[in-house]
Amino acid sequence: MATVTVHALTYTYPKQARPVLDRLSGTFPAGKFSLLTGVSGGGKSTLLKLIAGLLPNDEPASITFDDQPLSAIAPGQRASTVAMLFQEPSTQFTMDTVENELRFALENQQVPATEIPRRSDAALAFVGITPLKHRKLMQLSGGEQQKVALAIIVAMDSDVILLDEPFASIDPPTRLVLLEKLVALCTKRGKTIILADHDLSGYQQWVDHLAVLADGQLHLLSTAETQTRFAAFTPQRLQLTHVQLPNDQLTVCLRGTQLGLTHGDRQLLTPQNLKFYAHRTTLITGPNGSGKSTLFKALVRLGRYQGHIAYRDTDIKKIHKRHYARQVGLMFQAASAQFLNVTVAEELALSQKYGNSTYFTSTRIQQLLQQLNLAGRDDRVLYSLSSGQQKKLQLLCMLIMAPAVLLLDEPLKGLDYASIQAVMHILTTVQRDLNLTLILISHQLSGLNDLVDLHLQLADHQLTYQGVRT
Amino acid sequence: MNPSLKLALLVLIALEVSFAQVWSVNVALIVVSLGLMLINHIPWRRLLWLTLVPLFFAGTLVWSLMLRGNASPHFLIVLFTRMFVYVYMGGWFTLTTKPLWLTRSLEQNAKLPSKFAYGFLAAFNLMPKIQAEVATVRAAALMRGEVLHVWSPRLYFKVILAAMNWSDQLAAAMTSHGFVEDAPRTHALTVPLVARDWWLFGISLLLVQVGLFVGLP
Numbered sequence: 001m002a003t004v005t006v007h008a009l010t011y012t013y014p015k016q017a018r019p020v021l022d023r024l025s026g027t028f029p030a031g032k033f034s035l036l037t038g039v040s041g042g043g044k045s046t047l048l049k050l051i052a053g054l055l056p057n058d059e060p061a062s063i064t065f066d067d068q069p070l071s072a073i074a075p076g077q078r079a080s081t082v083a084m085l086f087q088e089p090s091t092q093f094t095m096d097t098v099e100n101e102l103r104f105a106l107e108n109q110q111v112p113a114t115e116i117p118r119r120s121d122a123a124l125a126f127v128g129i130t131p132l133k134h135r136k137l138m139q140l141s142g143g144e145q146q147k148v149a150l151a152i153i154v155a156m157d158s159d160v161i162l163l164d165e166p167f168a169s170i171d172p173p174t175r176l177v178l179l180e181k182l183v184a185l186c187t188k189r190g191k192t193i194i195l196a197d198h199d200l201s202g203y204q205q206w207v208d209h210l211a212v213l214a215d216g217q218l219h220l221l222s223t224a225e226t227q228t229r230f231a232a233f234t235p236q237r238l239q240l241t242h243v244q245l246p247n248d249q250l251t252v253c254l255r256g257t258q259l260g261l262t263h264g265d266r267q268l269l270t271p272q273n274l275k276f277y278a279h280r281t282t283l284i285t286g287p288n289g290s291g292k293s294t295l296f297k298a299l300v301r302l303g304r305y306q307g308h309i310a311y312r313d314t315d316i317k318k319i320h321k322r323h324y325a326r327q328v329g330l331m332f333q334a335a336s337a338q339f340l341n342v343t344v345a346e347e348l349a350l351s352q353k354y355g356n357s358t359y360f361t362s363t364r365i366q367q368l369l370q371q372l373n374l375a376g377r378d379d380r381v382l383y384s385l386s387s388g389q390q391k392k393l394q395l396l397c398m399l400i401m402a403p404a405v406l407l408l409d410e411p412l413k414g415l416d417y418a419s420i421q422a423v424m425h426i427l428t429t430v431q432r433d434l435n436l437t438l439i440l441i442s443h444q445l446s447g448l449n450d451l452v453d454l455h456l457q458l459a460d461h462q463l464t465y466q467g468v469r470t
Numbered sequence: 471m472n473p474s475l476k477l478a479l480l481v482l483i484a485l486e487v488s489f490a491q492v493w494s495v496n497v498a499l500i501v502v503s504l505g506l507m508l509i510n511h512i513p514w515r516r517l518l519w520l521t522l523v524p525l526f527f528a529g530t531l532v533w534s535l536m537l538r539g540n541a542s543p544h545f546l547i548v549l550f551t552r553m554f555v556y557v558y559m560g561g562w563f564t565l566t567t568k569p570l571w572l573t574r575s576l577e578q579n580a581k582l583p584s585k586f587a588y589g590f591l592a593a594f595n596l597m598p599k600i601q602a603e604v605a606t607v608r609a610a611a612l613m614r615g616e617v618l619h620v621w622s623p624r625l626y627f628k629v630i631l632a633a634m635n636w637s638d639q640l641a642a643a644m645t646s647h648g649f650v651e652d653a654p655r656t657h658a659l660t661v662p663l664v665a666r667d668w669w670l671f672g673i674s675l676l677l678v679q680v681g682l683f684v685g686l687p
Contacts, residue, residue, distance in 0.1 A: 054642045079648025091639040103658035108648035116658045302609050325612030337606050354615025
């Protein structure tokens with residue numbers, strides 16, 4: 001058990017004038033589940049990284065674990081004091097397989113060699129992923145990777161567990177499993193848990209303590225305020241009131257013939273015929289790791305597939321790559337994959353150069369930047385923006401390109417409530433004005449109703465169109 | 471054979487071969503390396519690559535020296551075979567050594583600081599990621615109307631940026647899983663370093679010395 005105390009913590013990123021955390025103070029009680037919330041870019045990740053000792057802190061004494069700063073704890077004991085689960089599942093491993101990563105972590109803690117197998121197995125069993133033991137980490141889905149990361153923290157027996165938006169790309173069932181494990185760690189093993197998330201749905205029954213980070217300060221909410229906050233998000237359900245089943249009047253733009261997908265040796269999609277329809281917005285839903293992103297990669301010729309894919313009745317392998325890339329564009333799940341320049345202005349200029357500049361005039365772009373709360377950041381380095389700001393800019397860049405078919409992989413990932421509203425409004429308007437075909441994958445389900453015309457569900461390795469559910 | 475000793479042996483022999491001009495020793499090393507690769511079931515395609523690529527470079531080098539310059543035939547044969555010695559010995563090493571096992575051995579037997587040992591491993595694990603990144607960057611550029619060729623600086627800018635980003639992420643990943651520079655660690659698996667390894671190392675090195683000595687003009 002360890003109480004985390006933050007006292008008058010100020011943190012400014014290099015080369016920035018305003019501190020992201022400004023004399024922030026607060027206490028996260030031992031053995032409790034604290035939920036840290038706030039707008040995207042508000043400093044939640046920064047605070048967690050500082051607590052975990054992953055960012056250099058000029059005043060080490062400002063963060064203490066049971067009155068001891070991290071630097072006063074012996075190196076071998078630090079990981080058993082505090083450990084962190086990252087937002088991006090694949091970036092938290094050093095080794096190749098699950099077993100080797102567990103060994104690596106336990107070796108660092110100087111666990112005797114004879115003890116390592118037992119602790120590894122116990123941790124895998126606790127999270128319920130014993131079958132993954134010998135799997136390669138990079139071949140696991142994001143959800144499986146998060147489970148492995150949690151198992152490693154369990155094996156290290158860390159007193160304080162920090163989680164930075166761990167469910168950002170995790171489907172509801174996996175998220176529930178992880179939450180139940182976390183609560184068990186909290187109540188049965190007395191772990192202190194601090195979880196950062198701007199999406200408050202599904203936490204109501206689990207969380208002891210809600211902390212809001214705003215303007216560099218931490219505020220603890222009263223019970224009533226906490227309930228109000230929760231009410232704004234729950235229940236988050238997919239409510240599509242005007243989706244239709246495809247009919248003959250719709251034009252087919254992309255057609256898969258006996259289209260199959262695999263990941264490593266796992267079959268994701270058993271070969272099937274599939275149609276995507278022009279000038280409509282199609283939402284693809286399905287569990288995490290079921291192959292939605294893999295489908296998008298196949299559609300833009302970045303991944304292998306079985307069978308054939310045709311764009312307007314021509315096999316996509318027979319269309320010149322350069323030409324096809326301008327017809328079917330992908331907004332990548334990771335924003336940084338989209339960027340080709342250094343600053344915000346350069347990135348927008350590139351899109352304007354080759355994109356639809358008659359519709360996206362400079363005035364309109366400025367308006368859109370205003371709506372997205374991105375205005376006045378022209379000279380900012382792209383990679384110094386928060387993940388939410390990157391995501392919004394990435395969307396804008398791809399919209400300006402206005403390809404006939406735009407695939408959007410988790411366009412709302414990591415966005416706060418206000419940003420989601422703004423993005424949905426912009427997507428709806430641009431889609432209608434330019435008659436675009438949008439195909440999107442989203443785990444963020446609320447607010448999609450106005451945009452979505454068709455709903456494709458991936459279940460049991462098959463994609464099927466869904467009507468309105470009663 | 472112990473991976474660290476194997477690596478040391480190869481580096482020592484390669485160094486000696488670089489200075490000595492004894493083609494019979496080169497041929498002997500080629501035959502031994504080839505034999506070892508065949509015993510370890512090298513895939514035929516890989517062996518073909520390992521042969522054709524140095525053949526091209528060694529061939530063009532020797533050819534150009536024959537056309538211009540006054541190198542002796544003896545020197546040309548030495549140059550030609552030297553290239554194959556490097557590639558075949560390297561081929562045998564990579565075929566028979568798992569990177570993680572080598573890392574563990576460097577850490578445990580060669581007493582290399584674990585920071586370097588795991589840095590080496592991480593760099594190795596990054597290879598497929600770099601390939602995927604190049605493909606992604608090129609696709610992302612095409613979607614924005616830009617064609618990035620193999621020689622485009624922007625491609626390298628993006629890949630280097632990604633690599634820098636990965637190195638930060640990797641440092642964070644290692645720290646969060648308890649890795650602290652220069653702190654003592656235990657070892658889940660012990661890489662054996664037995665008398666047989668030393669004998670193999672010593673005898674191999676001795677044989678090369680004898681060969682070089684006898685073969686000197």
